Amino acid sequence: MSDYDGKWAFIDNPVAGSGFAGRYLPEVRAEIKRYHPGADIFSTERPGHATELAAGLIEQGYTHIVAVGGDGTINEIVQSLIGHPEVTFGVVSAGSGNDFVHVLGFPERFAEKDWVSLFQAKSVRLDAGKCNGRYFINTLGVGFDAQVAADFHKMKIRNGKLRYWIALIKNLIGYKPKRLKLVSEEFSEDRAMFMISVGNGRSSGGGFAVLPNALADDGLLDACVFRFNNDGLIRKTKKLMEVIRGTHNQDPTVTPFRTKKLVIESSEDMPMHIDGELFVNSRFEIEIIPAAVNVIVNPGHPNYLKVV
Numbered sequence: 001m002s003d004y005d006g007k008w009a010f011i012d013n014p015v016a017g018s019g020f021a022g023r024y025l026p027e028v029r030a031e032i033k034r035y036h037p038g039a040d041i042f043s044t045e046r047p048g049h050a051t052e053l054a055a056g057l058i059e060q061g062y063t064h065i066v067a068v069g070g071d072g073t074i075n076e077i078v079q080s081l082i083g084h085p086e087v088t089f090g091v092v093s094a095g096s097g098n099d100f101v102h103v104l105g106f107p108e109r110f111a112e113k114d115w116v117s118l119f120q121a122k123s124v125r126l127d128a129g130k131c132n133g134r135y136f137i138n139t140l141g142v143g144f145d146a147q148v149a150a151d152f153h154k155m156k157i158r159n160g161k162l163r164y165w166i167a168l169i170k171n172l173i174g175y176k177p178k179r180l181k182l183v184s185e186e187f188s189e190d191r192a193m194f195m196i197s198v199g200n201g202r203s204s205g206g207g208f209a210v211l212p213n214a215l216a217d218d219g220l221l222d223a224c225v226f227r228f229n230n231d232g233l234i235r236k237t238k239k240l241m242e243v244i245r246g247t248h249n250q251d252p253t254v255t256p257f258r259t260k261k262l263v264i265e266s267s268e269d270m271p272m273h274i275d276g277e278l279f280v281n282s283r284f285e286i287e288i289i290p291a292a293v294n295v296i297v298n299p300g301h302p303n304y305l306k307v308v
């Protein structure tokens, strides 16, 4: 319990989860008062602000930084945590996309016992990934799911979940596989592909188990090529249901592999999602950074880790 004495800060992104993280603040304050009254709470004011706040907090000697938000907020904070394994990172999910928290064994919505585990602060060193200079901690992808993310960002609908489902269905009907060149030591291919997923974590897009065997502390990136190129709408939907369940690795049009480094190229600019955030380029260089971030886990709960 000695970690209770550390200098803790919470970074809340009030717009995460269509405003849920903002409405959740009184409860967060009550839990902090109960378990660690000395902890400070900061709210983000604009996109990218969580990265700046975290960098400043590390400089001020905070020992624990806890994200209250979704995968986007987590990704922003991670940008500042790389190179600071002395700082312990915690996650309280409050976003629309909450895929990363499952790596740690925490649920998407905290019960009282989860707050206890958080403040006990048992931590594990997780790998991170780097793509064109941007860090990620869960997954990234090009192809179908990146196009879903691109359409999600473009749409003006305020409800995050509804907006996501509309983007998903639109691409399920209209998305055309694109020619991609993938190069790694373990596997290379140059052809039309539906999607490539790479990551530390197992799920992306709010519960698609794209990398069902990934471990976030094994020093390797899991990767998977999905072709699905000649499938009609019904067959494609069936295959995506398999991806939701994480049972797609037996499909002959799917190739899972593990690597430390890969390059994905296209003849034209394409969207990529990095922990659900959108980037556009024609070439993505991706590598693992082993044991990069010290993260609080929930002992005794199913997680995606080798060590606990």
Ligand SMILES: [Mg+2]
Residues within 6 Å of the ligand: 127, 199, 200, 214, 215, 216, 217, 218, 219, 220, 221, 222
């Ligand atoms: Mg791994």
